[in-house]
Amino acid sequence: MAVSNFTQDELDEIYAFAVDLGRKAGDLLMERIEQRISGSEGHSQKFEEKDSSVDIVTQTDEDLEVFIRNAIQEKYPDHKFLGEETYAKGQSRDYLIDEHPTWCIDPLDGKRLIQPHHLTPLKMLTFPGTVNYTHLFPMFCISIGFIVQHRPIIGVIYAPFQDQLFSACPGRGAWxxxxxxxxxxxxxxxxxxxxxxxxxxxxxxxxGKDRRDIPDGNMRRKLESFTNMAAEIGSRDGKGGMVHGMRSLGSATLDLAYTAMGSFDIWWEGGCWEWDVAAGIAILLEAGGLVTTANPPEDPDTAPIEDLRLGSRLYLAIRPAGPSETETGRESQERTVREVWRRVRHLSYSRPGA
Amino acid sequence: MAVSNFTQDELDEIYAFAVDLGRKAGDLLMERIEQRISGSEGHSQKFEEKDSSVDIVTQTDEDLEVFIRNAIQEKYPDHKFLGEETYAKGQSRDYLIDEHPTWCIDPLDGKRLIQPHHLTPLKMLTFPGTVNYTHLFPMFCISIGFIVQHRPIIGVIYAPFQDQLFSACPGRGAWxxxxxxxxxxxxxxxxxxxxxxxxxxxxxxxxGKDRRDIPDGNMRRKLESFTNMAAEIGSRDGKGGMVHGMRSLGSATLDLAYTAMGSFDIWWEGGCWEWDVAAGIAILLEAGGLVTTANPPEDPDTAPIEDLRLGSRLYLAIRPAGPSETETGRESQERTVREVWRRVRHLSYSRPGA
Known part of the structure; x- marks a missing residue:
């Protein structure tokens, strides 16, 4: 099954390259972690500043992106490259992906762009926020996605602290x-x-990071949606979904990976960027999952299930599903999409500058 | 630093035994997982029923408890043993721990006791609920705690899918x-x-599992507390805490382990049982963490920081902390406890039958 004008051989080569690159970047990241744990990063890094934990993480992020970008540009000089740091440095939030084969990577996911008051505008965008990585909560990862015609097709996600590498390639499955x-x-x-x-x-x-407690703001809409999903059946005007479990890892990337694995059944999120999701979407789709929009259409019961729009910042993902006696797997996924749409609110995430 | 009438040598021996037991139980659990993944559990297990995923998990849970209990009773016949399955089978929710040295274990955490309508009373209590394990979300674990005079002192938590073993012994640190x-x-x-x-x-x-959407019920109190912790500073009558990240793993046991690791700064929970927390508390305390009650006292600014009460089902845990220029580590932990207490609601969890 070749995609666009790539042969299976070409895809296989890109895939092998991406997996190798993910592992190498993960090894680099683990070296930095060992330095942090041993307390030796002050000696080996080239800077020493007051707010050193932030700077060390920023430096690791930037070094990883340079490492990954250089490797890709050397191997595939004709492909486009977009990194989370590319966006951060340019201070642009435009959707920069076009028809060209594009690598979209997040060198160190599990942080978030936030805007603490004491940082300058430039630093605002590169500050690694909440930071599973800063806290060494193991749910941080390297994310490498390869996109053709706006569709992520090859993905590698590597969480090195727990040595979990998720990967997928068209025709080869997800692993x-x-x-x-x-x-x-x-x-x-x-x-x-x-x-x-x-x-x-x-x-x-x-x-997420939008914590403004304003009437009908994103935080309240999310909370209302979460509560509908959690509350017992019959409550909340019939919206109570009584899900078996609510999980929050702080990483959209790993949320998608665990949905592909079948560990999570449903992932619903607004506000994440394409570098957060490109690799995860490739893996989930190849595993047999479904991705559509987080925002419910006017009539959730009958509206067509919209295909994913990369760059929309609004995603609803359903795990891979097989057939039952009465439904195809796809039918059971679509039924689930509609049940989620019935319970969630519209979220409002625009692209600043777009 | 000997505890009670145990010498350091005796503690070391118990600790080594517990670590070894945790690993062996983890290996057993991984065998079952390999069977589930390969689809061969139907052949190797001694039962075949309709609702097989539930039964297979229940059987694994019971087998693990028997394995762990037999090992402990053979090695330490004079110690008391309490397993999550012991409680489940007896249908008692009394606090059964007394002054005696007691092993308190959860053979397979990452499930929850729930009460689905279609199950009989006995099955209600043994049904593995939400189930990180059922979904193979890797945040499931074996939890082995050793308690002396109501205080967990030795703990082993093993999450075999990601090969993370957390352990602690008095005088030996947490690892x-x-x-x-x-x-x-x-x-x-x-x-x-x-x-x-x-x-x-x-x-x-x-x-948690109490999802009744009733005025001032536990779910709404939890949600109000979560929202206070999350919302931006200045909002919600000054209660906005703007935490950097909100995390939910579905396992109180691993929440405590990651708090001991420093990955989580604060863990606040009501409703969990002593087998969920015994090992984790031992590990967190030995690492230098603080554990007190989830429920704020009348004056959170001045009330004494109550010592943990095992069996209270209400816990607030703070990660290990070192000194700053102006505070001891303990002072910074206690300051954090009070800041949490100012933002959270009382939770109401009683012990059915107690």
């Missing part, structure tokens, strides 16, 4: 550590979405 | 995989709690 096919539970068959979804489901969601 | 001392960031010194805590903190919390 954990190149040995376990995703989703994990697939023998003798991939389970369909539960008949009573979203009940019985694990729902993955993130609070 | 990840027996090679990285906890908290991880400790060189040249353990960071104090942030001056502006809970801002800058990662806040770990769980939605």
């Amino acid at each position: 954990l550590n190149e040995k376990r096919k995703l989703p994990l539970i697939r023998n003798p068959s991939i389970p369909p979405m539960p008949a009573n979804a979203p009940s019985s489901c694990i729902f993955s969601c993130e609070w | 990840l995989n027996e090679k990285r001392k906890l908290p991880l960031i400790r060189n040249p010194s353990i960071p104090p709690m942030p001056a502006n805590a809970p801002s800058s903190c990662i806040f770990s919390c769980e939605w």
